[in-house]
Amino acid sequence: xxxxxxxxxxxxxxxxxxxxxxxxxxxxxxxxxxxxxxxxxxxxxxxxxxxxxxxxxxxxxxxxxxxxxxxxxxxxxxxxxxxxxxxxxxxxxxxxxxxxxxxxxxxxxxxxxxxxxxxxxxxxxxxxxxxxxxxxxxxxxxxxxxxxxxxxxxxxxxxxxxxxxxxxxxxxxxxxxxxxxxxxxxxxxxxxxxxxxxxxxxxxxxxxxxxxxxxxxxxxxxxxxxxxxxxxxxxxxxxxxxxxxxxxxxxxxxxxxxxxxxxxxxxxxxxxxxxxxxxxxxxxxxxxxxxxxxxxxxxxxxxxxxxxxxxxxxxxxxxxxxxxxxxxxxxxxxxxxxxxxxxxxxxxxxxxxxxxxxxxx
Amino acid sequence: xxxxxxxxxxxxxxxxxxxxxxxxxxxxxxxxxxxxxxxxxxxxxxxxxxxxxxxxxxxxxxxxxxxxxxxxxxxxxxxxxxxxxxxxxxxxxxxxxxxxxxxxxxxxxxxxxxxxxxxxxxxxxxxxxxxxxxxxxxxxxxxxxxxxxxxxxxxxxxxxxxxxxxxxxxxxxxxxxxxxxxxxxxxxxxxxxxxxxxxxxxxxxxxxxxxxxxxxxxxxxxxxxxxxxxxxxxxxxxxxxxxxxxxxxxxxxxxxxxxxxxxxxx
Numbered sequence: 346x347x348x349x350x351x352x353x354x355x356x357x358x359x360x361x362x363x364x365x366x367x368x369x370x371x372x373x374x375x376x377x378x379x380x381x382x383x384x385x386x387x388x389x390x391x392x393x394x395x396x397x398x399x400x401x402x403x404x405x406x407x408x409x410x411x412x413x414x415x416x417x418x419x420x421x422x423x424x425x426x427x428x429x430x431x432x433x434x435x436x437x438x439x440x441x442x443x444x445x446x447x448x449x450x451x452x453x454x455x456x457x458x459x460x461x462x463x464x465x466x467x468x469x470x471x472x473x474x475x476x477x478x479x480x481x482x483x484x485x486x487x488x489x490x491x492x493x494x495x496x497x498x499x500x501x502x503x504x505x506x507x508x509x510x511x512x513x514x515x516x517x518x519x520x521x522x523x524x525x526x527x528x529x530x531x532x533x534x535x536x537x538x539x540x541x542x543x544x545x546x547x548x549x550x551x552x553x554x555x556x557x558x559x560x561x562x563x564x565x566x567x568x569x570x571x572x573x574x575x576x577x578x579x580x581x582x583x584x585x586x587x588x589x590x591x592x593x594x595x596x597x598x599x600x601x602x603x604x605x606x607x608x609x610x611x612x613x614x615x616x617x618x619x620x621x622x623x624x625x626x627x628x629x630x631x632x633x634x635x636x637x638x639x640x641x642x643x644x645x646x647x648x649x650x651x652x653x654x655x656x657x658x659x660x661x662x663x664x665x666x667x668x669x670x671x672x673x674x675x676x677x678x679x680x681x682x683x684x685x686x687x688x689x690x691x692x693x694x695x696x697x698x699x700x701x702x703x704x705x706x
Numbered sequence: 707x708x709x710x711x712x713x714x715x716x717x718x719x720x721x722x723x724x725x726x727x728x729x730x731x732x733x734x735x736x737x738x739x740x741x742x743x744x745x746x747x748x749x750x751x752x753x754x755x756x757x758x759x760x761x762x763x764x765x766x767x768x769x770x771x772x773x774x775x776x777x778x779x780x781x782x783x784x785x786x787x788x789x790x791x792x793x794x795x796x797x798x799x800x801x802x803x804x805x806x807x808x809x810x811x812x813x814x815x816x817x818x819x820x821x822x823x824x825x826x827x828x829x830x831x832x833x834x835x836x837x838x839x840x841x842x843x844x845x846x847x848x849x850x851x852x853x854x855x856x857x858x859x860x861x862x863x864x865x866x867x868x869x870x871x872x873x874x875x876x877x878x879x880x881x882x883x884x885x886x887x888x889x890x891x892x893x894x895x896x897x898x899x900x901x902x903x904x905x906x907x908x909x910x911x912x913x914x915x916x917x918x919x920x921x922x923x924x925x926x927x928x929x930x931x932x933x934x935x936x937x938x939x940x941x942x943x944x945x946x947x948x949x950x951x952x953x954x955x956x957x958x959x960x961x962x963x964x965x966x967x968x969x970x971x972x
Binding site for chain 2: 368369371397399401402403405406407409410411412413414415416417419421435436439443550551552553554555559560561562563564565567
């Protein structure tokens with residue numbers, strides 16, 4: 346068993362990054378995730394593993410430092426919150442286009458604009474549908490506990506390197522700020538230069554040896570027929586991710602007449618709502634997408650003919666619900682419920698929404 | 707007598723470095739970029755740094771530099787090369803990292819990245835090609851466009867009241883404690899090429915010694931953007947660009963050169 350600690354989600358993700366053998370963290374402070382860089386600066390991982398931590402002059406610079414280090418085959422992690430993630434989008438598009446692996450954490454706050462510093466899930470579209478320009482996808486993990494904040498770092502890097510694709514961990518101010526027991530993984534050593542050369546010599550830019558042609562990291566091809574070919578390659582990669590890397594959780598779904606679909610903080614709240622409903626004799630289950638992209642389309646579609654209606658619960662005005670509807674292809678009625686703009690729904694509010702759904706209101 | 711009779715080993719005085727690829731340059735005939743590329747690649751070759759060097763070229767005419775430079779290369783977003791280079795250097799402190807940027811890139815959209823990379827004193831080398839215009843995009847006004855200069859977005863000439871002043875970014879970054887060697891050169895004559903090559907050598911030596919930023923500005927022509935034939939473009943550059951962007955060292959061994967102290971004060 347790994348070391349047990351009581352930690353904030355933001356601290357857990359930072360400690361997990363050190364233990365995952367990450368080479369560098371670049372970031373810029375923003376509430377409610379500044380504890381990530383504060384923890385790393387206090388922890389001085391350069392003395393523990395040699396990991397580099399640098400506070401950039403802006404989010405624009407931070408994401409491009411990520412681009413540079415990832416281009417050299419280094420394991421890079423960064424984090425920010427919604428307005429900062431908006432500034433990341435140019436860099437994320439380049440990273441996706443150039444097929445560089447990295448892990449980016451978004452501790453979401455309410456928007457739009459400067460919005461608020463309270464928790465929200467209103468960046469669902471931005472994370473899953475491509476916040477930057479062009480046809481690309483991020484692999485998006487949605488933790489619903491401090492434990493998952495820590496665990497998804499290693500999982501994120503595994504996927505990032507398996508597919509050479511950026512990975513987004515989308516939590517929110519609640520998961521980032523709350524404290525829970527967390528079991529931390531043992532320290533993994535950072536990759537040596539020799540290991541990086543063995544694994545990534547075919548693409549990474551760490552210096553051209555005589556044994557190979559130069560490696561070029563770019564998303565540019567002025568020949569549009571070649572750019573289309575590159576896009577086909579990217580799409581094939583995303584189809585593979587959809588086929589092989591979907592993660593989800595089902596709670597009390599076996600005998601359910603109704604489903605709540607919720608992720609992250611909303612799923613955590615909805616677990617209590619399921620208990621409250623079950624105590625009243627309502628057969629309801631919770632279906633929790635863990636990967637927001639690829640969304641568990643087939644797995645949710647399996648409930649067609651089995652449940653009477655679905656309540657899509659999210660701290661946003663109706664973003665998750667679009668994927669829920671796509672998944673069930675209009676074969677199950679789907680209603681949205683959620684507070685947003687930084688407000689968090691209570692389990693009782695979710696229960697009331699569920700009861701209204703059943704009554705047909 | 708054919709070419710084989712002329713090109714004999716004993717007659718060879720120069721050969722192309724194999725750090726330049728055989729791809730046809732995408733630059734306009736007469737443009738300074740090709741010469742600047744060659745000088746940098748020759749120096750890397752002569753220093754034996756090919757396997758140790760990673761170049762970063764962002765958006766601009768030189769966005770395709772990776773087609774011509776036979777080293778590992780990274781294409782960066784507009785203005786972001788200094789941040790990309792920081793990511794590389796911080797994770798590979800013993801590798802040789804350089805950026806190759808135009809004036810729109812380094813002195814407009816990337817000003818924040820330029821100032822902060824210089825202020826942090828990252829151990830990288832920056833090459834700044836200043837031709838006073840956006841070449842690739844089609845001849846629009848740049849931060850370095852001279853007063854009165856006509857461009858696609860200043861068709862009646864740059865009006866300082868409306869459009870602001872040409873930015874002497876090189877003098878500006880020379881003020882920062884993180885810069886160690888700052889110089890301004892050109893590549894329009896054989897003599898200028900020799901001086902620039904010396905400057906490029908020195909810049910990479912500074913990086914090797916990890917003394918901070920080494921920064922080489924190369925004032926260049928843009929005959930297409932300036933709408934002048936190559937020779938006239940070079941004459942125009944000497945007559946108009948050089949008085950505003952004077953040639954020579956601005957900061958050496960971490961100290962401002964005297965003439966530039968006065969320049970900055972005025």
